[in-house]
Amino acid sequence: MSTLTLTDVSKVYPGSSERSVDDVSMAIKDGEIIALLGSSGCGKTSTLRMVAGFESVTSGTIRIGDTVINRLKPSERNVAMAFEGYALYPPLKVRDNIAFSLLRGRTAKAEIDRRVKAVSDMLELGPMLEKFPPNLSGGQQQRVSLARALVRDASAYLLDEPMSQLEPQLRALLRARIKDHMTLHRMTTVIVTHDQTEAIALSDRVAVMDKGLLQQFGTPEDLRERPANLFVASFIGEPPMNLYTAEVGGGELVVLDERGTPAFRIPCQPGEFAGRRRLSIGIRPHRVHLGAPGNGAAGGSDALIPGEVLSNHWLGDHSHAGIGIGGCFLIAVADRHVEAGVGSQVVLRIPRDAIHIFDDETGLAVAHGLSA
Ligand SMILES: Nc1ncnc2c1ncn2[C@@H]1O[C@H](COP(=O)(O)OP(=O)(O)OP(=O)(O)O)[C@@H](O)[C@H]1O
Numbered sequence: 001m002s003t004l005t006l007t008d009v010s011k012v013y014p015g016s017s018e019r020s021v022d023d024v025s026m027a028i029k030d031g032e033i034i035a036l037l038g039s040s041g042c043g044k045t046s047t048l049r050m051v052a053g054f055e056s057v058t059s060g061t062i063r064i065g066d067t068v069i070n071r072l073k074p075s076e077r078n079v080a081m082a083f084e085g086y087a088l089y090p091p092l093k094v095r096d097n098i099a100f101s102l103l104r105g106r107t108a109k110a111e112i113d114r115r116v117k118a119v120s121d122m123l124e125l126g127p128m129l130e131k132f133p134p135n136l137s138g139g140q141q142q143r144v145s146l147a148r149a150l151v152r153d154a155s156a157y158l159l160d161e162p163m164s165q166l167e168p169q170l171r172a173l174l175r176a177r178i179k180d181h182m183t184l185h186r187m188t189t190v191i192v193t194h195d196q197t198e199a200i201a202l203s204d205r206v207a208v209m210d211k212g213l214l215q216q217f218g219t220p221e222d223l224r225e226r227p228a229n230l231f232v233a234s235f236i237g238e239p240p241m242n243l244y245t246a247e248v249g250g251g252e253l254v255v256l257d258e259r260g261t262p263a264f265r266i267p268c269q270p271g272e273f274a275g276r277r278r279l280s281i282g283i284r285p286h287r288v289h290l291g292a293p294g295n296g297a298a299g300g301s302d303a304l305i306p307g308e309v310l311s312n313h314w315l316g317d318h319s320h321a322g323i324g325i326g327g328c329f330l331i332a333v334a335d336r337h338v339e340a341g342v343g344s345q346v347v348l349r350i351p352r353d354a355i356h357i358f359d360d361e362t363g364l365a366v367a368h369g370l371s372a
Helices: 044-052 094-104 109-122 138-150 168-184 196-202 220-225 230-235
Strands: 004-011 021-028 033-037 059-064 079-082 156-160 189-193 205-210 213-218 242-249 252-256 262-267 278-283 289-291 303-314 319-325 328-334 345-350 355-359 365-368
Touching (some): 004 044, 021 044, 021 059, 021 205, 021 213, 033 168, 044 079, 044 156, 044 189, 079 138, 094 138, 109 138, 109 168, 138 156, 138 168, 168 196, 196 205, 205 220, 205 230, 213 220, 230 278, 230 355, 242 262, 252 278, 289 328, 319 345
Parallel strands (some): 033 189, 033 205, 079 156
Antiparallel strands (some): 004 021, 004 059, 205 213, 242 252, 242 278, 278 355, 289 345, 303 319, 303 345, 319 328, 355 365
16 A cells, blocks of 8 residues: 655646646545545546546646656556446456456466455445346446455555445445445545545545635544535535624624624624624534523523524434524524424524634635634
8 A cells, every 4th residue: 555645736638728626735644545525527536537547637746655656657556446437348257357457467366266255245246246247237337346446456546436326225334344444454545426425434534626626635524523614614514504694793793694684693702803894604503402492591601592493304313494593594403303393483502612704705714613
């Protein structure tokens, strides 16, 4: 295994004036699993394909260990890739597709058989080993493609949307197995996905991309608790963070509705945001506590805000409540059945450390949590 280091890597496709990947720098540790996460077109696959050697690097440097690999052919990089389009060999049985890279090397037959069995057991492919790829479903072909990458010894593993075609139960089972396998064997791995649950479940750190730019590279906890900017704050989390504009008053933040009318107030320390007139504030739905009017005083220094229930859905294991506060709308999530019906009055308790503050113009994080 090895480190994988991207330094100021950019990609401009021929005929385009835009950077599909824009000055991306990332130091991936030996044995670390990272996910490239972002919406369609943000530059994830371009980044992965530059590491694999299927796209040229317009500027910047990619290193495996201490070796600059920019100009090496894909076959010289010792990376194993699982392609989004599977790229299986139709005339070869599944067994031989998986073993292909080992058969070309000098691995002994018994060792090849052992490895193929281990990886196909892990990915539930045992009954398919003697079949041919055209006779498999899309999800089965995707697992074969993944097996073909994981069976190899490589400096780095590059997996492009490796589980997008799998049904939810199998995906959850395999995610756990694959993560254990990659961790046990210290496999330096980059996974491309647009699914944040997958990114968070599989990886040690997540690189969030938007419009070719790396927005934040951190642990799942960093992204959730300390988003670097408004993009990450709104992209990570389901449902997304509640975001508002607020004016800084003496000892309070005055939250405005869409028309700019004051909707509610959050107490803060006098002078806490001195020098600023406006801010963006974010509140995660899972951190809002809902109580009946009169029951909120237990919150100590937490913000207590009255609101009206506009919607309330029980989703089987948690409730999503939509609360109107003046002209603002807030989503709260509770892991219990919230009884309050539509039209009833509630008090929201928002812990001070659950209030995220961002610069109104740049969107960059200013503080995660208010001073007590
Ligand atoms: N071969 C190409 N020629 C020209 N432009 C390309 C090429 N491949 C990708 N692009 C452009 O580069 C940008 C980034 O594309 P890329 O495929 O890297 O994004 P992505 O985040 O992986 O998206 P998806 O999840 O849809 O695969 C897009 O605007 C895309 O249109």
